[in-house]
Every structure is written in structure tokens, then in C-alpha cells.
Amino acid sequence: MPSISKLFDLITVTSERRPTITQCTSVLANIERTGQKRELYRFIIDSSEPNSTRVDTLWLNQKDYNYINVTFAAFYTGPENIALPEYVKGFKFGITSGKIQIGLSKVDRKNQNKPFVSQNETKNCRFQPGSLNPNDDVFHCNFTDENFDWLFENGDNLTLTVIAEHGGYRELEGPGTQLQKDPFIGQSTTKSTMFRFDFKKPRHCLQERDCAEKALDVTEDITKSPITFTWNKWNDDLSGLKEYKLQVYLLKPNTTYLTEPYPWNPLEEIVINDTNVNVWYYIPPMAGMYSFILNVIDNANNTQYARTLVLYDPSSSVTLSTSPFIATSAEPETNYMWQNNLKNNITVSWKGRFENKFHDTNKLLNQVSHYQHFDHMIKYEKHVPQQLDDKTGNRTLERIPNIRGIVKFDYFYRNGNQGNRTPTSWVPVGNISSESQTFFMDRQDGNAINFWVRATDVMGNEKVDMTKIFFDSTPPNELADSDVRFTLNIKSPTYAFSSRLQVDAHDRNSGIYKVHLDLLGYSSNELFHGTDIKGNKSDVDAGIKVYQIGTGDFYYFSHYIDINNCWMVLSKEKFANEFVLLHLTVYNNAMKTTRYSKTITDLVSLDGIDEYTGPKNLTVLETYDHSVRLKWIVSPSCYKRSRIVLQFRSSNGRTENRFIDKDADWVDLTGLNPETSYNLSFITEYGRQKSDPVFLHFRTNKLRPASEPTSTAATDTMETTKFLFLCYAVCYLQL
Structure with a gap:
């Protein structure tokens, strides 16, 4: 059994x-003093080892606090079975006192390694047993300062x-019966508990x-x-780095x-919790233009942001559209295939x-905006500083110059007789936005030039x-009367x-593109009719009837135009004195021309001319x-019919x-007399x-007996015919 003298040194425990x-x-908070008096934020340290000497530490990045609260509980169990x-007649042990000590240390401007104590005060718990x-039970202390107003600075x-202090007393026998x-x-x-402040x-x-x-x-x-x-050279001098977050x-x-x-x-x-890690591997879920933002977070939850840009695209390609690839210096009517000069540029x-299409539709090469955003609800700004944004490499914030996703054009050309194999050496196009190239190459009539373009995207x-360009600076052969x-x-x-016109025209350099025919009044120069026919091409080598040009196409020497005689119709007044001038223009594929004229004088010999025909096979x-019921065939005519006149006379006059x-x-013809003969002129x-x-x-037939029924069809026909005759008569009178 222990002795009380062994537990206590005189009267000291x-x-x-x-x-x-x-x-x-321990709690620090910021609570509005007016209005709704909302609690804007609070930070709490609830010690997991309250009975240890370890100082519990929490890093904070907020500086404004006006409320402090500290609570703790303690007890003391005294010794038992003391001799x-x-x-000594008795004793009692327990918690006798509870206090809160508040201390603030700051960084000394002269020596940052030696902080100084700015404020230090001790507050008693409201209940002090003594x-x-x-x-001798559990002692509770709850201290609150609702008007806390200390200033916090970085590094505080x-x-x-x-x-918690314990103690008690012993009862000593004094003089008489009184106990002391x-x-x-x-x-x-x-x-x-230590709140450490890091605002940087x-x-x-x-x-x-x-x-x-x-x-x-x-x-x-x-x-x-x-x-x-990869990332390197990040540091935080005060609270130290806590983790990285890579946002996609x-x-x-x-x-x-x-x-x-x-x-x-x-x-x-x-989330990367190990701050020693500085390499990470990632496969994006889809092709596209990505922004990766590294969140570098210290122990006070201060966050700095850095950004890099990556264009990830394992699948797209360069494709051809339906837009033409042409020599604009060539003739438009030949689909820009033939150029009709040898000295001009091409x-x-x-x-x-x-x-x-993928890059162009999604604008993947456009300029990237700066990352700077502010959440007004929580008053939090998130932005990437200029020094830490992506300004180096192949994909930066700047727009990558491109035309529909193409960043580079190269070209090459050579004579067509050197073959169509794809070149191995290229010349870059200086201005890709023009999507064109002008050059000069010596050539001769009938030559071709092969021109290649290579388009490259950013991937x-x-x-x-x-495309091929063909050349011919000379017109087709001159036409003689025999041609x-x-x-x-x-x-x-x-x-x-x-009637038919046969034109024997050829051009061994470029072939005949078309023959244009104009029929003109010889005296009046009035254009009666104009028409084009395409050059007479052959799909195969037809022997001596054809010739071949540099494109590989075959052309017949002879070209045929079927002429409608009605194109040469003249009025009755002009018929005796007017001729028709036949004017030909022959174009080769380079749109060079040869012209020829011929006069047609024997117009009366042309079928349909000055012929005003009546019906055929009138029955x-x-x-x-x-x-x-009369039936006839309408005769073709070069002239416009106006009406048909039927005149008939009966045998009775x-x-x-x-x-x-x-x-x-x-x-x-209705309304006729039965059993009557008629003579009709049409x-x-x-x-x-x-x-x-x-x-x-x-x-006409004899009169049908009244008892004989008349067919419905015949009656309908008669009524319809009467209606038609009435309409024709009315229309004629209106004319």
C-alpha cells in the first residue's frame, strides 16, 4: 500500500x-457582422491525439478571421488505497484549473529565421474549481471569442x-476537533494546436x-x-508542396x-499525391485539341496553374473535295485544260x-483563348499566369495558319511525255492561302505539262x-470550198x-472542239438561226478516218451538221430577192478559230421552203x-398554221x-341532210x-326509222362535235 508521503513531495504532487x-x-471562422450574419468559412483542428505533446498543425490560406473557439476535456484520477x-483524516484530488493560451508569432523583417512573439495572452476557462x-469528474472547458480581431500575415x-491543472487538498487534524x-x-x-498561415x-x-x-x-x-x-522546378518555401492535379x-x-x-x-x-513524381503518361479518350492544366497545390491549399496544349489525332486524313484542280490561265470553255499561248505564264x-475535314470543322488550329475565370459565388479566381501558359513548341496559343486544315502545299511540274509517276522532290508554295501557283515552262504546240500538288496537314x-495542261497556239486548218x-x-x-452540211476540218495539235453555224440573211444580215455541234470524236482508232492528238483522243476529219430547212424561211416578199449566208466558225480545243462562209442561193430547191401544204390522206x-366523220394527216410545214377552213356544197345547192x-x-360534220351528196374543199x-x-x-346515209334507237355513243359524239364547232366558231370570230 503506497504512502501518501511517497506520492507527494510535501504538498506538491x-x-x-x-x-x-x-x-x-480549435476553430477559426469568419462570420458576417451585419446582414444575414452568414458564416463564410471556418477551419477546425480536432486533435486525434489530445493527450500527446505533439503540436497539431493546420496550414491556412485565408487571412480574415473574427471568431475563435477552443474546447477541451480533461480528468484526473487520484491514487487509491493510500496509507x-x-x-491526515482525508483527501481529495481532481482538476482544479483550465486555461487557454493564445500566442501569435510573426516573421522578423530583419531575420526571417527568427520569428518574434507578437501577442501572447492566457484566458481562464469560465469554471475554475480550485x-x-x-x-473529480471530467472537466469541460469551452472558450469563445466572438470579437477576435488579430491581424494575420504570411508566415504567421x-x-x-x-x-489542464490538477490538485486537491488533505484534511489535517488540528487543535481541538476542527479539521484543517x-x-x-x-x-x-x-x-x-498551431494554425500556420501561407498566402502565397x-x-x-x-x-x-x-x-x-x-x-x-x-x-x-x-x-x-x-x-x-513532365514538370520540374516547382517549389513552395513555406508550407511545402502537397499534391498535383492534372485536369483534362x-x-x-x-x-x-x-x-x-x-x-x-x-x-x-x-490526382498525383506523390510530389516527387514529375512524369505522367496519358491516352486521350478521343481525337481533338486538348488543354491540360497542372494544379500545383501546397499544404495551405494555395494553387498555381500551368497549361500545355496538345493536338491528339491518330485517325484523320487529308481528302479531296469536288472543287476543281485547274489551270486558270487556260480557256474556261475547255474546262481549263487547254492554253492557247506559248509565251505567257501558266x-x-x-x-x-x-x-x-475533321480539323477544319472543329477549328482545331484556331487561336486558343487565355484561361482566366472567376467564380462570383465563392469569389475564387482560377487563371493560368502568362509565364506558365503554353508559348513554346509546335502547338501554342497562337493560330496555326491553315486552309481548311492544310498547313503546307508543295508543287512540282514536268513535261507530259516524262510520265505520270509521282515526283520525289517538291517545291514549297510560298503563300498557302492563295491555293495557286504561277510558273513558266518552255513548250510547243501539242505539248502537255503534268502539274502535281502535295497537301500536308499539321499531323x-x-x-x-x-492535273494536265495542254497547249496549242495555232488555229485549225483553213477551210477550202472543197472542205x-x-x-x-x-x-x-x-x-x-x-439538209446536211459536211465540214472537213482538223487540228492535229488539239483536235476540233466544236463547229458553230450561223444562218444569216445575205442582204439584211438578220440571224435566222445559230447552232453548235461538238467535235466528232471517236472512242477507238478508226483508221484513216481519224487522227490522234497528244491527249490520246481520236478525232474524225469530217463533221456533220443536220440543218432544218425551216431555219431558212423567208417572208413571201423577200423570197424572190434574198439569199442565205452560211457562216462557219471552227474551234479547236484551245479555242483558236478558223472561219468560212458560203452563200445558199437556190432556196426554192429546199423542201419546205415556200410550201404551204394542206392535209394528207383526207378520208x-x-x-x-x-x-x-372526216380524218386526215396534218402535213409538216415550215410555216405557222392559223386555221383550217372546210367549205362544202350539197347536191341541192x-x-x-x-x-x-x-x-x-x-x-x-353534223347537221347534214340524209341521202344527200356533198362536195367538200379543205x-x-x-x-x-x-x-x-x-x-x-x-x-350521207338514208334517214333512219324513228323506231330505231340511236346509240348513246353516236349521240354523245354528235353533241361533242356540235360543242367543238361552236368553240371553233367563237374563237375564229374573236380573232
Whole structure:
């Protein structure tokens, strides 16, 4: 059994017998003093080892606090079964006192390694038991300062120390029967919490001076392969680096800029807790233009940002559009294939021909906007400093000059007789935006030049295309009278009255592109008709009838034009004195021309000219008692019919005229007398001109008995015919 004298040195409790702290919590907060009095933020340290001497530390990056709260709990259990001297009648142990010590140390401007104590004060817990009334249960202390107003600066340390002291008393037998309380001098236990203040972000050497290390770098910023990131030379002198976060953004076009579409919500975030790691490997989920932002975070949660840009595209390619690849110095009507001079420059254009559709549609080579955003709700700014943004490498913030995703054009040309194989050496195009190249090369009539363009996108994908330019500076052969033969009145499926023109024209350099024919009034120079025919080409070698040019095409020597005789119609007044001038223009494929003229004087020999024809094969199709149906074939004519006039006379001397539509080929004549003979004349009118009359004789049937039913079809036909006659008569009278 221990003796009380061994536990206590006189009236002082021995040092190995100390109070136990079971809970310690410290709070710093910023609470509005007016308005809604919202709590804007708070930081808490709740000690996991409250009874240890280790100082609990929390780094903070906020500087404004106006509220402090410290709570702790402690107890002391005194010794049991103590052997008491006779003069000690009793004793009691417990917590006698609780205190909060608040200390603030600051950085000395003269010597930053030796901080000085700026403020230091001790606050008593509200309940102080004292030595004569020790708390032998759990002691609780709750200290709050709602008007805390200390100033915090970068590098400050705020230390909150809770102090629990125990003690008690012994009852001594005094004179008489009165007992005297003799207090013990107890021991104390402390627990400290330190709030450390760091308001500065981590730093990179680029922010201090020029250095070779990049804040965030990649091995290739335009790549088809997985991406390798590196970063170096980051430091934080005060609180030290805590972790890295690599945020992934897929950039999208916004007007002329590429930008992070959701700046606060990255596509992916990679947390790297080991600050010794400075290399990371990543495969993007899809092709596109990426922004990677490295968050460098210190222990006070200060964050600095660095950014690098990467164009990742393992799959797109350069393709050809339907836009033409042509020599604009050549003749447009030949689809820019033939140039008709040998001394001028040659200009080739491929405007819109090549594209990387994926790059162009998504504007992947546009300028990238600066990353600077502010959250007004939490008043937090997130931006990448200029020194730490991507300004080096192949893909920076700047726009990459391009035309529909193409960043480079090269060209090459040579004589066509040297073959079509793709060249191995190239000449760069100086101005890619022009999508054209002008050059000069010696050539001769009939020569061809092969011209290649190679388009390259930013990924190194290539596409090659070729065009040919042909040359002919001379016109087709001169035409003699023997080369132009006019054959009158041939049978043709194209025209009712047709003649044929044979033109023997050739050009061994470029072939005949077309023959143009104009029919003109010899005296009036009035254009009756103009027409073109294409050059007479052959798909195969037809022997002596054809010749071959440098393109490999075969052309016939003879070209044929079917002429509609009606093109040469003259008015009755001019017919006797006017001729027709046949004017030919022969074009080769380089649009050089040869001309020839011939006069046609024997117009009267042309079928259809000065011929005002009536109907053919006028017949009686059906005969009735009061009507007949006539049928005929409308004769072709070079002149415009105006109407048809039927005049018929009965055997009893009655005469009648009927007017028929100019395009009709049948008619029902009604209202006739039965068993009567009629003589009919049929005349086609052409304005003031008339055809010769065509005569016809017919006789109506005898009268049908009243008891015989009349067929419905016949009745309908008669009524329809009466209606048509009425319409024709009305139309004629209106004319």
C-alpha cells in the first residue's frame, strides 16, 4: 500500500502524476457582422491525439478571421488505497484549473529565421474549481471569442494551447476537533494546436527568371501517340508542396477562339499525391485539341496553374473535295485544260480541293483563348499566369495558319511525255492561302505539262493530286470550198425538211472542239438561226478516218451538221430577192478559230421552203344520216398554221363553211341532210397564205326509222362535235 508521503513531495504532487486531456478542438471562422450574419468559412483542428505533446498543425490560406473557439476535456484520477498518517483524516484530488493560451508569432523583417512573439495572452476557462473544490469528474472547458480581431500575415503562426491543472487538498487534524484543509500544489498537462498561415502560391522558376525547365511540358504537342507529361522546378518555401492535379479539357470553338467549354468541370482529373513524381503518361479518350492544366497545390491549399496544349489525332486524313484542280490561265470553255499561248505564264489553282475535314470543322488550329475565370459565388479566381501558359513548341496559343486544315502545299511540274509517276522532290508554295501557283515552262504546240500538288496537314498526313495542261497556239486548218459540202433535202429523223452540211476540218495539235453555224440573211444580215455541234470524236482508232492528238483522243476529219430547212424561211416578199449566208466558225480545243462562209442561193430547191401544204390522206371515216366523220394527216410545214377552213356544197345547192382548229386531225360534220351528196374543199391557212384546196366527195346515209334507237355513243359524239364547232366558231370570230 503506497504512502501518501511517497506520492507527494510535501504538498506538491509529483510530476509523473498529471491530468489526462481526452478531447481538444480549435476553430477559426469568419462570420458576417451585419446582414444575414452568414458564416463564410471556418477551419477546425480536432486533435486525434489530445493527450500527446505533439503540436497539431493546420496550414491556412485565408487571412480574415473574427471568431475563435477552443474546447477541451480533461480528468484526473487520484491514487487509491493510500496509507494515511494518523494526522491526515482525508483527501481529495481532481482538476482544479483550465486555461487557454493564445500566442501569435510573426516573421522578423530583419531575420526571417527568427520569428518574434507578437501577442501572447492566457484566458481562464469560465469554471475554475480550485484546489479546495477539485473536479473529480471530467472537466469541460469551452472558450469563445466572438470579437477576435488579430491581424494575420504570411508566415504567421497562431498557437492555441489548452492547459489542464490538477490538485486537491488533505484534511489535517488540528487543535481541538476542527479539521484543517491543506491544499496540494498540482501538475499541469498541455496540448497545443498551431494554425500556420501561407498566402502565397507555389512558384516555378519561370516566374522568377528565365530558366530552361518548363512548368508543364509534353514530348510531342502534335501527336498520334500516347502523351508523356513532365514538370520540374516547382517549389513552395513555406508550407511545402502537397499534391498535383492534372485536369483534362477538350477544347471547343467559340467564335474565332478555342476555349475550355466548362472551365470548372474538366473532362477528367488525375490526382498525383506523390510530389516527387514529375512524369505522367496519358491516352486521350478521343481525337481533338486538348488543354491540360497542372494544379500545383501546397499544404495551405494555395494553387498555381500551368497549361500545355496538345493536338491528339491518330485517325484523320487529308481528302479531296469536288472543287476543281485547274489551270486558270487556260480557256474556261475547255474546262481549263487547254492554253492557247506559248509565251505567257501558266497559273494553276486548286482552291478548295484539299481538306482535313475533321480539323477544319472543329477549328482545331484556331487561336486558343487565355484561361482566366472567376467564380462570383465563392469569389475564387482560377487563371493560368502568362509565364506558365503554353508559348513554346509546335502547338501554342497562337493560330496555326491553315486552309481548311492544310498547313503546307508543295508543287512540282514536268513535261507530259516524262510520265505520270509521282515526283520525289517538291517545291514549297510560298503563300498557302492563295491555293495557286504561277510558273513558266518552255513548250510547243501539242505539248502537255503534268502539274502535281502535295497537301500536308499539321499531323504530317499527305495527299497528292495531279492535273494536265495542254497547249496549242495555232488555229485549225483553213477551210477550202472543197472542205465544206452542202447536201440538199436528205431524209433525217431529226427534222421534217432537212439538209446536211459536211465540214472537213482538223487540228492535229488539239483536235476540233466544236463547229458553230450561223444562218444569216445575205442582204439584211438578220440571224435566222445559230447552232453548235461538238467535235466528232471517236472512242477507238478508226483508221484513216481519224487522227490522234497528244491527249490520246481520236478525232474524225469530217463533221456533220443536220440543218432544218425551216431555219431558212423567208417572208413571201423577200423570197424572190434574198439569199442565205452560211457562216462557219471552227474551234479547236484551245479555242483558236478558223472561219468560212458560203452563200445558199437556190432556196426554192429546199423542201419546205415556200410550201404551204394542206392535209394528207383526207378520208371519210364514218358516214351517218345527218353527219360524217372526216380524218386526215396534218402535213409538216415550215410555216405557222392559223386555221383550217372546210367549205362544202350539197347536191341541192346549199353551201356552208366550217372553221377547224389548226392542229386538229379529225372532225365530225353534223347537221347534214340524209341521202344527200356533198362536195367538200379543205384549205389550210398560214396567216395570209393558203394551201391549195383538197377536194372530197361524200353522200350521207338514208334517214333512219324513228323506231330505231340511236346509240348513246353516236349521240354523245354528235353533241361533242356540235360543242367543238361552236368553240371553233367563237374563237375564229374573236380573232
